Amino acid sequence: MKLHVSPDTFPPRGHEAKRISIVDAAAGVFCREGYAGANIDLIAAEAGVSRQTVYNHHGDKEKLFVAVVRDLTERCNAGIFATIATFPDQPKDLEADLIGFAVRLNQNCICNRDGKFLRKLIQTEGERYPELFAEWLEQGPGRTWPAIAARFARLAYGGYLAIEDPDVAARQFLGLVNAELQTTFMLGGTPSEDEVLQSATNGVRTFLRAFGKRRSVTSVEKQAALAGT
Amino acid sequence: MKLHVSPDTFPPRGHEAKRISIVDAAAGVFCREGYAGANIDLIAAEAGVSRQTVYNHHGDKEKLFVAVVRDLTERCNAGIFATIATFPDQPKDLEADLIGFAVRLNQNCICNRDGKFLRKLIQTEGERYPELFAEWLEQGPGRTWPAIAARFARLAYGGYLAIEDPDVAARQFLGLVNAELQTTFMLGGTPSEDEVLQSATNGVRTFLRAFGKRRSVTSVEKQAALAGT
DNA sequence: GACGAATTAGACAAGAGTGTCTAAATTTGT
DNA sequence: ACAAATTTAGACACTCTTGTCTAATTCGTC
Structure with missing residues (x-):
């Protein structure tokens, strides 16, 4: 054999x-x-x-640690970019599509094993080995935030959102869709699918109440849009 | 002497x-x-x-660790409750007052030495010593979230906010006002006062765009409120 | 100042963990 | 089938850490 x-x-x-x-x-x-x-x-x-x-x-032990962080970084960055590629640039139903995106972000990048492990290692060892995580910082957040912000800017340009600063909007989007999961994250737990979906749903609804401009917005905002034009 | x-x-x-x-x-x-x-x-x-x-x-070492966690827990919980006591129940300027509250939350409870230390220990050792942090969970988040939510409910009852679920609103408030600080937190850093203020300002504005009902709301929402009544 | 309590400095024993070595066993590649 | 490569098991030396002990010194209280 x-x-x-x-x-x-x-x-x-x-x-x-x-x-x-x-x-x-x-x-x-x-x-x-x-x-x-x-x-x-x-x-x-x-x-x-x-x-x-x-x-x-x-x-030796340190080289093994470096290899672990490299592997996790690579896979997490790949996972994030693959998920960003599914951002709903031309949404059929903006609310539902943004909820779907938020859920995918969580399932593929944040709550999955690699995401949890990398985050944990950054938190526990990041200050002791800054050079080791510098690559993550540059290839990870340094590129994913602008990429996500660009997607939100595109939605704004397409008339779906009224945002002033796409960078801020992107970060607030993530803050909102994960608002109900932070304690679980801090304790190293994994939220259930229902919890992820609920937090994403509530978060996207709030996001669209604040920034939404078109179909899938609430009646109040709909009237505001008409009154504004 | x-x-x-x-x-x-x-x-x-x-x-x-x-x-x-x-x-x-x-x-x-x-x-x-x-x-x-x-x-x-x-x-x-x-x-x-x-x-x-x-x-x-x-x-021994473990008893020392327990003492450290106990001290930090006590001081952090006291700090949070003292800060919640400054919640603007009857705001003169809702936006400015909520920004002030968010900044105080960060300065007194999250970014201060105790807050950073406790958070770090929960993240790094919480899973290994769950019983040790159970008290934090119960006396901390288990009580602060309902207390903050109650304050938001009171604002809603007073006609300042239109929220459905005060618990969700409270968590989203925190998610928004800290949206721009998460990377810094993850790396164990301390955001500057300017960064804290900016994130709080942007977050509160978004929060009020989504949920605000009265003075200090934007013109668009103001017109919506008038049109709605 | 006297006295008891607390602290200090130095030493010790034991265990845990790291990295290295040897020789035998197993696996892999041709 | 065979040789080379890899893995394994067991042992070793060394360092580090923990907790404990002793005797001298310092501190706090009366």
Whole structure:
């Protein structure tokens, strides 16, 4: 049997599968125990490899940590950009489409395993290893916020929204759609799908009450728009 | 000289001053290094006491950690309730008064040293010591959110706001006024006063665009209110 | 100033964790 | 099937941290 088996096999088979298993297990242990509290024996056990194999692949603990952060950063950034690509530039139903976008943001980027892990590591180790997270900052928030803001600006230009500053609007959008989830996030929990949907729904409705200009806005705002023109 | 000198004196003089200095230094070290990474030698050095004195006061590392969390929890909860007491129930200028409230929330409860420390410890150690933070959860968010929501309900009852669910409105208020500060928070930084004021100002304006009903609302909403009646 | 309490400095034992090594076993690639 | 590469298991040396102890010193109270 020369078949390369997926990393779901335990213990993992093959050089690449072992590497993935090590990084994956290490991510979990670093998040759970912190960098200082994580030990190589535990990571090796959870990865299903020997301790020496961990060293064979990564040299030392710090290099393993760097590899973990790199992996998470890459995957999270990819996930965010893929989700931004689904932003509703030409919405059929603005409210429903923005709710869908907010839910996808949460499910694909924030509440998923990678998102939770990266956020946790930034919070716990970010100040101790600033250079390590600088790339995340530059490739992550440094590019995603302008990209999201541009999408909101486009909606404004298309007559759907009345916003003054797309950057502020983008950040307030996220603040609103996640308003009811912050305590859960702080405690490291994962909100249920219902909770995500509810927070997104309430948040988008408030956002559109403040900024919405067209169909899918409420009757009051609808009358205001007519009276304003 | 039998004068009790304040804990600003280094090394601290007197039993109580030493206890305060130890807990204070430990808070900083636990936040900076994490629980596992914090060592008693470092805490003792930063407290200006001997290592044995740390043990004399607190028995062991875990008990010291518990004392730190208890202190922070107590002070943060007191700070929040004191700030909620300044909520503008009868605003002269709703927008300005809500901005003032948001700024005070940030300065007294979120961005101050205690708030930052407690938040950091919850994020880094909360999952490992859930029973330790249960009290914070119950006495903190479990009581502050209903209290803030009640204040917003009162504003609604007074005709200032049109909200459906005061609990949701309260959470969205906080999400909005801090929308532009989240990256700074995540990285453990402290926003400047200007940044706090700007985020609060933008957030309150959006909040009032969505929910405001009376004076201090924008012209558009003012006309909507007149047209609505 | 006397006295008891608290603190300090230094030392110790024990355990935990890191990284390295050796030799045997297993896996992989041809 | 075989050789090379990788992994494993076990051991080791070293450092660091924790908690504890002793004796001297300092502090606080009367």
